[in-house]
Amino acid sequence: MLTRLELDGFKTFRNFALDFQPFMVFIGSNGVGKTNLFDAIALLARLAEGDSLEDAMLRARGEPLELFTLYADGSRAERMQLAAEILLDREVIGANSKPFMPTNTRLRYQLTIERRGEGAHIVSESLIPLPEPRDAWFRDQIPTKARKAWIVREKRPPYIATVGEANELIIYRNQDTLAGGREGLKVGNLQKSALGTADGLRYPTIHAVRQAMRNWRLLRFNAEVLRQPCALDAEARLQNDGANLPAVLARLQREQPEAIANITQVLQGMLPQVKAIEVKRLENSKQQLIELIEQDGTRFSSRVLSDGTLRLLGLAALRYDAAHRGLICFEEPENGIQLLRLPDMVSVLYSLALNFERDLPAADGRRNPPLRQVLVNTHAPSILSNVPPHSVFYFGLRADALGHYTFSVPVRPELIPDERGRYLIWQQIQQELGGSA
Numbered sequence: 001m002l003t004r005l006e007l008d009g010f011k012t013f014r015n016f017a018l019d020f021q022p023f024m025v026f027i028g029s030n031g032v033g034k035t036n037l038f039d040a041i042a043l044l045a046r047l048a049e050g051d052s053l054e055d056a057m058l059r060a061r062g063e064p065l066e067l068f069t070l071y072a073d074g075s076r077a078e079r080m081q082l083a084a085e086i087l088l089d090r091e092v093i094g095a096n097s098k099p100f101m102p103t104n105t106r107l108r109y110q111l112t113i114e115r116r117g118e119g120a121h122i123v124s125e126s127l128i129p130l131p132e133p134r135d136a137w138f139r140d141q142i143p144t145k146a147r148k149a150w151i152v153r154e155k156r157p158p159y160i161a162t163v164g165e166a167n168e169l170i171i172y173r174n175q176d177t178l179a180g181g182r183e184g185l186k187v188g189n190l191q192k193s194a195l196g197t198a199d200g201l202r203y204p205t206i207h208a209v210r211q212a213m214r215n216w217r218l219l220r221f222n223a224e225v226l227r228q229p230c231a232l233d234a235e236a237r238l239q240n241d242g243a244n245l246p247a248v249l250a251r252l253q254r255e256q257p258e259a260i261a262n263i264t265q266v267l268q269g270m271l272p273q274v275k276a277i278e279v280k281r282l283e284n285s286k287q288q289l290i291e292l293i294e295q296d297g298t299r300f301s302s303r304v305l306s307d308g309t310l311r312l313l314g315l316a317a318l319r320y321d322a323a324h325r326g327l328i329c330f331e332e333p334e335n336g337i338q339l340l341r342l343p344d345m346v347s348v349l350y351s352l353a354l355n356f357e358r359d360l361p362a363a364d365g366r367r368n369p370p371l372r373q374v375l376v377n378t379h380a381p382s383i384l385s386n387v388p389p390h391s392v393f394y395f396g397l398r399a400d401a402l403g404h405y406t407f408s409v410p411v412r413p414e415l416i417p418d419e420r421g422r423y424l425i426w427q428q429i430q431q432e433l434g435g436s437a
């Protein structure tokens with residue numbers, strides 16, 4: 001779970017910091033940095049996956065040079081710095097496919113990238129345990145009775161650290177196994193992160209962080225992709241564009257029949273005539289396709305479903321899939337949804353996220369609920385009445401001598417505005433964006 005993100009020199013962000021909850025909604029006009037925030041999360045996830053910096057930046061929106069902050073005088077930042085604080089699961093599947101317990105579940109990862117011509121390289125990287133005095137987040141977010149079940153802290157040296165002088169920098173990975181030892185990566189034209197290239201057997205806690213960050217996903221469902229069949233042997237994991245949804249539902253039919261019943265119930269909120277969901281093998285084909293069955297027995301395929309229904313179906317599959325872990329970023333849930341059905345969509349998104357008050361650990365502290373997180377961005381004020389008020393944050397742009405930069409403040413259901421600008425009230429959001437909250 002991502003608990004804090006700090007960005008400087010990345011797109012519209014300068015000295016930006018935000019603490020995260022399991023479920024959050026970011027509201028603001030187009031072009032103020034909401035999607036840029038998701039882009040930063042996706043960049044970190046790609047580097048954790050083991051992508052080269054060049055490939056990771058090429059997959060982002062814009063050219064690599066455009067990822068560095070643009071200043072008012074037309075110049076760009078020479079460096080960007082990204083830092084993420086993370087909560088890990090108490091029990092993680094290791095590189096040897098066996099479960100283990102990380103030596104720390106609260107960690108801070110930091111990465112500095114330097115611009116070089118049209119390209120860039122990594123100049124600094126660190127992964128350190130987060131000590132309790134510097135960790136206000138866990139006190140704010142986790143109930144007292146559940147903290148011991150989630151938080152493990154051991155006094156350890158940095159798992160990753162950058163040492164040396166400017167011209168002789170080395171990024172070290174320190175083993176947290178009994179054998180100890182470390183290995184260094186010389187900073188020069190470094191293109192892959194120490195995190196993304198670590199041997200999971202030698203560096204189990206680094207591996208746990210890497211696995212967590214690889215599960216940070218930016219969902220951009222494509223209705224045409226969601227409508228299509230997929231191969232019988234397709235990976236039974238929902239892809240970011242919605243591909244392989246039939247394979248996911250087929251796996252749930254085999255392994256979690258109760259999940260299909262729950263997904264059907266969600267869909268009935270939008271289509272009351274639906275009785276059941278099935279995945280059908282296409283004749284003379286090695287493909288499978290989703291079919292809905294109506295109360296009178298009529299069948300129709302996913303090819304005729306509306307965009308909004310398909311998006312809801314994809315999210316409901318994630319909601320009830322016991323294998324789903326990690327963070328999803330979801331843009332504009334209001335797209336393709338009738339206003340009366342928006343609460344159904346938001347309800348599924350909210351229930352996808354872990355609730356520390358509701359989802360309590362098992363008595364032994366090892367079988368914790370899955371760490372699930374949902375971040376939503378929108379520019380529709382109508383969504384405000386359908387989400388918990390403490391989860392909403394406003395994004396906007398401010399200007400100074402250096403140029404425009406993104407800021408964020410919480411939105412509160414208060415009647416009187418805050419004179420010091422520490423939060424905005426719903427009425428101010430209405431005035432900024434129009435519509436009714």
